[in-house]
Amino acid sequence: MNSKTRQVKNQDHFVAPYDAGVSFDELPDSAPSSRYKPSPTGWIGMAIVGFWVTIAITGPFIAPYGENDLPFPDAYSEFQLPQPGAWLGTDVSDRDILSRLMYGAGRTIGISFAATILAYMIGVVLGIGAAISGPKVDMVLSRINDAFLSLPTIMLGLVVVAALGSSIPLLICTAGVIYATVIFRLARALGQEIMVMDFVEAAKVRGEGRWWIITREIWPNAAMPLMTDFGLRLIYVILFISSLSFLGLGVQPPQADWGSMVRENLGALQYGVSIIPVIAPALSIATLTVAINLVVDDVSAHSGGKLSKRL
Amino acid sequence: MARQQDEVVFETRDLKINALRDDGTELPIVKGVDFKVRRGEVVALIGESGSGKTTISLSSLGYCKPGLKFAGGEALLLGNNVTEMSTEDLRPYRGEKVAYLAQSAAATFNPSLRINEQVTEAPILHGTKTREEANAKALELYHALELPDPENIGDRFPHQVSGGQLQRLMAAMALCGEPDLLVLDEPTTALDVTTQIEVLKAFKQVIKEEGAAAIYVTHDLSVVAQIADHIVVLYNGEVKEAGPVDTIIHSSKHPYTQRLMAAIKPLPEAGQGEETKDANAKSPALEVRGIDAGYGKGSDGEPAAMILRDVSVSIDRGKTVGIIGESGCGKSTLARVFAGLLPPVRGDIFLDGDKMNGDLGSRPRQQLQKIQFVYQMADTALNPRQRIRDILGRPLEFYLGLTGKKKEQRLKQLLDMVELPYAFAGRYPHELSGGQKQRVNLARALAAEPEVVLCDEVTSALDTIVGANVIELLKSLRAETGVSFVFISHDLSTVASFADEIVVLYAGRVAEQGLTDKVLSAPNHPYTKLLMSSVPEARVGWLEETIGTKESSAGIGGGVTMTDTGCPFFNRCPLAIPGTCDVTSPPKRMPSEKHVIECHREISELT
Numbered sequence: 019m020n021s022k023t024r025q026v027k028n029q030d031h032f033v034a035p036y037d038a039g040v041s042f043d044e045l046p047d048s049a050p051s052s053r054y055k056p057s058p059t060g061w062i063g064m065a066i067v068g069f070w071v072t073i074a075i076t077g078p079f080i081a082p083y084g085e086n087d088l089p090f091p092d093a094y095s096e097f098q099l100p101q102p103g104a105w106l107g108t109d110v111s112d113r114d115i116l117s118r119l120m121y122g123a124g125r126t127i128g129i130s131f132a133a134t135i136l137a138y139m140i141g142v143v144l145g146i147g148a149a150i151s152g153p154k155v156d157m158v159l160s161r162i163n164d165a166f167l168s169l170p171t172i173m174l175g176l177v178v179v180a181a182l183g184s185s186i187p188l189l190i191c192t193a194g195v196i197y198a199t200v201i202f203r204l205a206r207a208l209g210q211e212i213m214v215m216d217f218v219e220a221a222k223v224r225g226e227g228r229w230w231i232i233t234r235e236i237w238p239n240a241a242m243p244l245m246t247d248f249g250l251r252l253i254y255v256i257l258f259i260s261s262l263s264f265l266g267l268g269v270q271p272p273q274a275d276w277g278s279m280v281r282e283n284l285g286a287l288q289y290g291v292s293i294i295p296v297i298a299p300a301l302s303i304a305t306l307t308v309a310i311n312l313v314v315d316d317v318s319a320h321s322g323g324k325l326s327k328r329l
Numbered sequence: 330m331a332r333q334q335d336e337v338v339f340e341t342r343d344l345k346i347n348a349l350r351d352d353g354t355e356l357p358i359v360k361g362v363d364f365k366v367r368r369g370e371v372v373a374l375i376g377e378s379g380s381g382k383t384t385i386s387l388s389s390l391g392y393c394k395p396g397l398k399f400a401g402g403e404a405l406l407l408g409n410n411v412t413e414m415s416t417e418d419l420r421p422y423r424g425e426k427v428a429y430l431a432q433s434a435a436a437t438f439n440p441s442l443r444i445n446e447q448v449t450e451a452p453i454l455h456g457t458k459t460r461e462e463a464n465a466k467a468l469e470l471y472h473a474l475e476l477p478d479p480e481n482i483g484d485r486f487p488h489q490v491s492g493g494q495l496q497r498l499m500a501a502m503a504l505c506g507e508p509d510l511l512v513l514d515e516p517t518t519a520l521d522v523t524t525q526i527e528v529l530k531a532f533k534q535v536i537k538e539e540g541a542a543a544i545y546v547t548h549d550l551s552v553v554a555q556i557a558d559h560i561v562v563l564y565n566g567e568v569k570e571a572g573p574v575d576t577i578i579h580s581s582k583h584p585y586t587q588r589l590m591a592a593i594k595p596l597p598e599a600g601q602g603e604e605t606k607d608a609n610a611k612s613p614a615l616e617v618r619g620i621d622a623g624y625g626k627g628s629d630g631e632p633a634a635m636i637l638r639d640v641s642v643s644i645d646r647g648k649t650v651g652i653i654g655e656s657g658c659g660k661s662t663l664a665r666v667f668a669g670l671l672p673p674v675r676g677d678i679f680l681d682g683d684k685m686n687g688d689l690g691s692r693p694r695q696q697l698q699k700i701q702f703v704y705q706m707a708d709t710a711l712n713p714r715q716r717i718r719d720i721l722g723r724p725l726e727f728y729l730g731l732t733g734k735k736k737e738q739r740l741k742q743l744l745d746m747v748e749l750p751y752a753f754a755g756r757y758p759h760e761l762s763g764g765q766k767q768r769v770n771l772a773r774a775l776a777a778e779p780e781v782v783l784c785d786e787v788t789s790a791l792d793t794i795v796g797a798n799v800i801e802l803l804k805s806l807r808a809e810t811g812v813s814f815v816f817i818s819h820d821l822s823t824v825a826s827f828a829d830e831i832v833v834l835y836a837g838r839v840a841e842q843g844l845t846d847k848v849l850s851a852p853n854h855p856y857t858k859l860l861m862s863s864v865p866e867a868r869v870g871w872l873e874e875t876i877g878t879k880e881s882s883a884g885i886g887g888g889v890t891m892t893d894t895g896c897p898f899f900n901r902c903p904l905a906i907p908g909t910c911d912v913t914s915p916p917k918r919m920p921s922e923k924h925v926i927e928c929h930r931e932i933s934e935l936t
Contacts, residue, residue: 216710220773223668223689224727225697238714 056316063312070306074127077120085121086272089114097283097291109283109295119298122274127306129189129269130256134248136194137201137255142244144198145205146236149213150228160206166199172261179267189268193255204247208240215239249314253307260303276303338510338542339366339389339427343402344412346384346393346566358397359385359566364559366510366542371533373545373557373574375589377794381566386512386546388412389427391419407509424451427510428503432518434495437502438487444498445483452506463505470501473538474531492656493524497531504539511536511543517552521655521819522863529555529865530876548793550589551865554578555872562586575869590867612682614813615667615700615781616643620676622666632674635891636662636837640676644781649807649814651828651845653821653860657889659837660817664783667815668702681780698728701774705786707766711758717744717769718754724776739776746809747772747802764795768802775806781813788823800827821860825849830923833857836889836897843924852935854926855902896929904930 056064083089089104090112098108106115148159166174178192212218218235226235262268263277271278276299283295346359359381366372374382384397388404391411399412406422414422428451431437438447448470449463458466464483471479474497487495496516503511516532517525533556536543545557553560553574560577562570562585570583581587620640623632636659644650652660665671666678669689678685680699686692704710711720721740725731731739741751747768758766767787774782784803788796800823807814818824824831831848833841833856841854848857862875891897895911902910906929915927928935 216704216706217712219670220702220704220710223670223697223702224724224777225689225692225694226727234715235712239712 054317056313057319059312060316063309063316066305066309067313070123070127070302070309073120074124077124081114081117081120083114083117085118085274086111086113087117088112097286097289097295099292100294106298107292107294109279110285111282115279115295115298118274118279119276119302122276122279122299123302125186125269125273125275126256126259126277126303129186129275130193130252130259133190133193133259134197134252134255136190137197137251138244138248140194140198141201142205142240145202146209146232146240148202149206149209150232150236156206159202163199163202166196167203171196171258172265175258175262176265176267179262184267184270186269189259189262193258196258197251197255201244201247201251205240205244208243209236212236212239246314246318249310249317253310256303256307276300336368337365337405338368338407339544340364340405341385341388341402342405344385344388344404345399345401346381346388346397347400348397355398355400357400357566359388361402362563362566362568364561364568364571366544368509368542369537369540370558371536371543371545371556372559372561373547373553374561374563375547375550375553376563377548377589379565380563382546382548382563383514384566385563386514386544387429389510389512389544390423390429421455424508425455425457425506426508427512428506428508430499430503430511430513430516432515434492434499435487437499438495440487442486443483444485444487444490448483448498448502448505451502455506457506466507467501467505470504470535471498473535474498474501475527476501491524493520493527496520496524496528500532500535504535504541507539508541511541512546513543514546515548518547518549522821522865523655523859525552525865526863526872526875529872532556533872548589549865550578551867551871554867554869555865562589578867578869612679613643614646614681615815616679616682617641617663617666617673618677618679620663620666620673620678622662622671622673622676624662624671635893637666637673638837640834640837640839642832642839642842644813644815645830646780647807647811647813648829649816649827651824651831652815652817652834653819653824653831654834654840655819655860655889657836658834660819660834661785662837663834664702664785664815664817667781667783668700669697694728698777699780701777701779701782703770703774703782703784703787706790707758707763707770708790710770711766711773713758715757716754717756717758717761720758720769721754721772721776724773728777743772743776746775746806763791764799767791767799771799771802771806775810775812779812781815783815783817785817786819787816789818789820796823803827822864833860836891838897839925839927840898841924841926843921847921847924852920852926852932854898854928854935855904855930856898859901896927904928904934906930 078085088094088111089108090098094112096108096110096112098104098112100107104114104116106119109115109118144159148156174196175192179188182188213236218231221231221235259268260275260277260280263275264281266278266281269275269278271282279299280296283299286292286295341362341364343361343363344359345357345361347355348358350356362381362385364372374386376382384394387393388399389406389411391404391406391414393399402412403410404412406427409422411419411422438444445464445467448467449458449460452458452463452466453460467483468479471482476482476494476497482490482494482498490498499516513532517528520528529552545553547553557574560570560572560574561568562577562583564585569585570577570581577586581590618641620637621635622637623635625633627633640663642650642652642663652663654660662671666673666687669687669692672687678687680696685696689697718740721743722736725736725739729739740754744751744753749765749768749772753761753765753769758769761769771787787803788799791799803814803816804827806812816824816828825845828845830843831841831845832839833848833854835856840856841848849861853861862878865871889897890900892899892911895913896902896905896915899905899911905911909929913929915929918926918928918932920926920932926932926935
């Protein structure tokens with residue numbers, strides 16, 4: 019009979035796979051981990067970040083003039099237009115804008131980076147500490163943190179700098195402490211989430227000490243989300259430091275820094291001479307922060323699916 | 330509405346669905362499927378995970394999961410091909426003509442809205458009913474689904490009703506708009522057997538009454554036998570066999586269907602398990618006596634929520650003790666007491682006859698080594714950032730002090746024992762499948778060379794066939810290593826096939842315990858009887874027979890409630906004696922040696 023022969027044929031076709039014990043459920047959740055490959059936007063972001071980091075490190079050595087040198091000492095005039103010898107023109111004190119941008123890059127990026135690192139050290143240690151300690155320690159740390167969080171960041175920065183004077187180490191500490199509050203919350207939430215996972219309990223049942231649990235079970239799982247956040251946090255700190263400088267409380271003249279450069283040269287807009295003295299540092303801040311964002315987005319999009327699955 | 334019988338509500342013609350791979354190529358997932366659903370008919374799509382059954386059922390909504398696309402053929406809903414419609418065109422169909430019931434009711438309901446609002450949302454939104462009409466329809470459905478207090482249940486929030494009730498309310502939500510087609514995706518898989526009966530019964534009745542057509546997606550043939558009219562057996566995206574339920578269940582021809590039939594768990598029957606008659610009367614490996622334990626801190630030093638009351642269990646060396654009961658009966662709590670994660674308020678724990686501290690922190694390493702815990706969810710029990718080598722290597726190093734070559738050798742043996750290739754040692758857990766992860770989970774417990782392994786619902790999260798393989802592995806490991814197992818499950822048939830002794834827990838108390846053979850044969854505690862009669866059989870008509878018996882009519886519908894006095898099973902017991910059972914704690918009756926039933930009724934009344 020026709021139907022019978024068809025059935026037999028069918029059998030031959032499918033018996034092999036399931037008798038061999040292969041079924042869809044036996045496939046792993048994901049393929050053996052692939053290396054991170056940036057997308058086009060990721061590449062653009064990385065190129066820009068790479069460019070600024072190079073400038074930040076080498077700026078003082080390759081800048082055409084010194085930070086406070088005048089390119090045209092014989093023809094003093096503020097806000098000169100771009101011309102050979104000063105490719106971005108000169109600023110309010112007739113200094114070369116290009117050179118100051120290059121000096122400022124190191125200062126802006128360096129201070130922000132140091133402050134973010136400091137914020138992470140404080141925030142992560144206390145945050146994970148609060149998560150794994152008893153409810154009393156957690157309560158005390160969290161309430162102190164809430165108090166700090168409730169203060170407007172710029173105001174707090176203003177008060178500290180106004181009271182203690184402005185210096186670069188103080189700037190780093192101020193920004194570090196202010197941003198540690200946000201990281202504390204993040205680290206605490208991550209820590210709490212991981213603390214209740216079965217594998218942490220399994221480690222406790224095994225009899226592992228607290229140190230092992232923190233360093234081997236919790237930290238590796240918290241590190242990745244914290245890294246992704248690092249980039250974003252760095253952006254906020256750059257903007258914060260620049261804002262303080264813009265308000266005159268950050269990096270002090272005659273030292274160059276992108277935020278203070280915008281403030282110094284505001285007059286150029288007022289007199290309608292040239293917009294370059296203001297736009298150049300502002301654009302530098304913008305390109306750097308946007309580029310960091312592109313990289314962060316790309317990295318987290320790559321690890322996103324897996325990350326959420328792991329946690 | 331003209332609803333004529335025999336009208337084809339949904340039909341697929343050579344339906345093909347492909348998955349899109351990363352490199353742009355397409356992988357066929359559904360390879361030309363034909364079936365019809367007529368009005369008033371329930372068609373079951375059955376197959377193991379990955380067979381494409383959910384994907385096919387979703388095609389009736391014109392929906393493909395992300396990464397999939399319709400590759401050919403037609404899916405006709407009321408004669409219209411939904412595979413070619415835009416989201417805008419589909420809107421009048423979804424929720425109005427076709428409704429979808431997901432597996433998890435808890436995830437379907439919005440926790441912050443009242444139930445009635447959510448049940449009536451679809452018809453009001455589609456403008457097919459006014460608010461009054463929708464409310465009236467909802468009320469009618471609450472009655473039809475036999476929900477308690479139908480007049481007021483709609484005013485509650487989702488967390489204020491039980492899991493089985495929520496599952497039925499989800500059916501009300503789907504049926505409120507009087508859809509032509511209902512898609513049910515494993516709606517009873519996550520439920521206890523007793524709740525499952527109750528939900529199946531309500532579904533079956535309401536589908537018949539409403540005259541809707543339904544697609545029922547499941548992997549469980551015994552459930553299908555109760556509810557479906559037609560069965561479509563799927564494997565790997567192809568129809569292997571299709572036909573009326575009687576034919577498929579009682580005289581299936583196709584080898585794949587027969588294999589599915591074989592994977593049905595055997596009914597819990599007496600005569601399983603081994604009699605313990607060894608002469609070496611050593612002390613049990615692990616024993617608890619008179620345990621009271623609970624969570625939280627009350628005012629008088631007692632736990633705020635007392636879970637376990639006066640529980641005594643002993644686990645003999647090399648034997649397997651199964652602990653069963655519905656969810657919320659304290660099974661996992663008991664395991665946590667064994668493991669030292671929850672120190673009991675009263676009672677003692679003995680390891681090898683020596684008294685052991687109830688708190689994990691004050692147990693020496695040798696004691697910790699002897700009791701190992703295997704978690705239900707391998708996904709969360711294995712650290713995702715550690716390779717299998719590190720996960721298994723740590724207990725070897727920690728308890729046995731193995732390092733270097735010796736450790737690697739032992740690691741290889743362990744992977745061998747759980748039937749995994751040695752190459753997996755370098756992988757991360759997410760690079761393994763669910764069943765493989767559960768094997769690693771087991772291997773980690775065995776790495777410590779324990780005396781007792783506590784298995785908490787180790788197969789519940791797995792597919793039937795994969796779960797059956799894990800049980801086979803456990804059996805061979807038991808024979809190989811001589812380790813004692815505590816096997817916790819709500820699935821009586823799995824426990825019955827694996828355990829030497831069974832402890833039936835109800836609301837934190839031991840209802841019955843003894844050798845498997847004794848527990849599963851008369852005399853029984855009424856609760857044991859209820860559990861046994863609730864395991865679905867793969868034959869047509871079982872559901873009707875069972876819900877007619879007095880055990881189940883008394884037992885289903887009630888929930889597990891913890892009581893301070895009397896027998897907690899009082900409110901669901903067909904043999905309850907008012908004035909006695911609800912006031913005084915039941916005495917321990919021993920129909921034979923090592924067989925304990927805690928009940929006020931005489932043994933002769935319990936047969």
